[in-house]
Amino acid sequence: MFDAIIIGAGAAGLFCAAQAGQRGLKVLLIDHAAKVAEKIRISGGGRCNFTNRDLDVRAPHKHFVGQNPQFCRSALSRFTPADFIALMDKHGIAHHEKHKGQLFADRSAEDIIAMLLAECADGGVQHWQPCQVKSIDVSPSGSDGGESYQIETERGRVQTPNLVIASGGLSIPKIGASDFGYRLAQQFRLPLVERTPGLVPLTFDGASWQPYAELAGLALPVEISTGSKKERVSFHEDLLFTHRGLSGPAVLQISSYWKPGTPLQINLLPGVDMAQVLSEAKLHSRKLVANELAAHLPARLADAWVARMPELQRPINEAGDKALLRLAERLMRWEITPTGTEGYKKAEVTLGGVDTKVLSQQSMECKTQPGLFFIGEVVDITGWLGGYNFQWAWASAHACAQAMAEKQSNLP
Numbered sequence: 284m285f286d287a288i289i290i291g292a293g294a295a296g297l298f299c300a301a302q303a304g305q306r307g308l309k310v311l312l313i314d315h316a317a318k319v320a321e322k323i324r325i326s327g328g329g330r331c332n333f334t335n336r337d338l339d340v341r342a343p344h345k346h347f348v349g350q351n352p353q354f355c356r357s358a359l360s361r362f363t364p365a366d367f368i369a370l371m372d373k374h375g376i377a378h379h380e381k382h383k384g385q386l387f388a389d390r391s392a393e394d395i396i397a398m399l400l401a402e403c404a405d406g407g408v409q410h411w412q413p414c415q416v417k418s419i420d421v422s423p424s425g426s427d428g429g430e431s432y433q434i435e436t437e438r439g440r441v442q443t444p445n446l447v448i449a450s451g452g453l454s455i456p457k458i459g460a461s462d463f464g465y466r467l468a469q470q471f472r473l474p475l476v477e478r479t480p481g482l483v484p485l486t487f488d489g490a491s492w493q494p495y496a497e498l499a500g501l502a503l504p505v506e507i508s509t510g511s512k513k514e515r516v517s518f519h520e521d522l523l524f525t526h527r528g529l530s531g532p533a534v535l536q537i538s539s540y541w542k543p544g545t546p547l548q549i550n551l552l553p554g555v556d557m558a559q560v561l562s563e564a565k566l567h568s569r570k571l572v573a574n575e576l577a578a579h580l581p582a583r584l585a586d587a588w589v590a591r592m593p594e595l596q597r598p599i600n601e602a603g604d605k606a607l608l609r610l611a612e613r614l615m616r617w618e619i620t621p622t623g624t625e626g627y628k629k630a631e632v633t634l635g636g637v638d639t640k641v642l643s644q645q646s647m648e649c650k651t652q653p654g655l656f657f658i659g660e661v662v663d664i665t666g667w668l669g670g671y672n673f674q675w676a677w678a679s680a681h682a683c684a685q686a687m688a689e690k691q692s693n694l695p
């Protein structure tokens with residue numbers, strides 16, 4: 284018999300277990316994988332981008348995607364990036380800011396895992412892992428009118444009035460991701476928002492990608508956009524050409540908004556009026572058009588664009604005005620339609636998940652199923668690249684732990 288049982292010892296599960304344990308709850312944390320927090324370990328290139336200073340808790344829609352991004356406002360405002368930074372400081376884990384508010388551990392993501400485990404030990408959390416959950420049943424517990432969850436596991440049967448699902452999303456199945464949380468939601472007839480890979484490279488079919496495949500490895504800053512005029516979303520980030528398509532922060536960010544069948548618009552020269560630059564160059568320069576372009580773009584990219592316009596394979600002073608204008612437009616408004624994504628093998632997150640309509644934004648408890656909580660990525664809340672997903676994991680875990688502790692303290 285435990286006060287709380289948490290399934291999934293990733294970012295959200297570990298933090299929730301520690302917070303609940305430190306508030307006096309008897310907590311069991313179960314994970315089917317032998318190693319906990321594998322995603323923290325591999326995140327941020329091994330240094331874990333653990334939060335983001337630019338997070339605006341009053342306007343979560345700026346950095347979070349889902350049917351109702353406002354849902355995360357309460358949890359995010361009660362456990363902020365500053366709170367997690369304070370915890371890092373308490374444990375003496377040095378960190379630094381990189382780009383756009385992104386905070387990383389100086390040494391290794393392992394330090395953050397060790398910190399979370401130490402926090403769990405402080406709260407007297409019991410760990411069962413690897414341990415498969417075989418089934419979950421619920422029955423009225425009687426006295427307080429709540430529910431009692433019976434969890435059948437490989438290590439035996441356990442029982443709790445508070446069951447927390449922190450089993451994450453579907454990305455990177457080879458390190459333990461599973462659809463456990465979604466199946467459990469279905470068992471309790473909770474609505475799910477369709478799941479798709481997010482923060483994922485985009486792919487193009489072989490023939491249409493052929494002209495660009497030779498650019499694999501090339502990176503440059505761009506402005507990338509998608510969506511109709513009314514709901515247009517844009518990012519200024521780096522774009523990376525790959526053998527199968529496009530990646531890099533620009534594409535990972537836009538992938539969370541991209542709808543299959545729709546195009547992306549890419550400005551390869553943000554902040555530069557290329558039509559103006561080329562027409563001025565035509566007056567003074569006798570360089571080849573490709574060489575003139577290479578002053579503003581990587582030379583390989585300049586060559587590839589000009590190679591598709593035979594009328595521009597000449598000195599710029601001999602090039603036609605209309606052709607130069609067309610070139611400028613193709614660079615500043617490159618429109619291309621992906622055929623798909625690299626899928627869960629490469630995605631950093633899963634979009635969609637347990638519909639926030641059925642969850643309390645204060646506690647993460649299910650409105651139709653008392654005592655059942657969903658936290659972290661399994662919920663239909665997805666952050667931007669840049670530490671927002673971990674901040675959601677910490678904040679939703681904190682809200683849940685706080686609510687379970689309050690519930691416990693109100694028991695007769």
Ligand SMILES: Cc1cc2nc3c(=O)[nH]c(=O)nc-3n(C[C@H](O)[C@H](O)[C@H](O)COP(=O)(O)OP(=O)(O)OC[C@H]3O[C@@H](n4cnc5c(N)ncnc54)[C@H](O)[C@@H]3O)c2cc1C
Nearest residue numbers: 291293294295315326327332451459463659660670672673
């Ligand atoms: C390569 C990569 C890099 C990333 N980098 C960053 C970053 O730098 N910053 C950032 O904010 N986000 C990053 N993310 C996203 C971030 O890792 C996740 O959003 C975050 O880990 C979600 O936390 P969670 O606790 O909900 O799920 P997870 O951390 O995925 O934890 C889920 C846990 O549940 C366990 N589990 C699954 N199924 C079962 C089951 N059936 N029974 C028992 N246990 C189960 C898993 O083994 C796992 O331990 C990255 C993701 C990837 C894949």
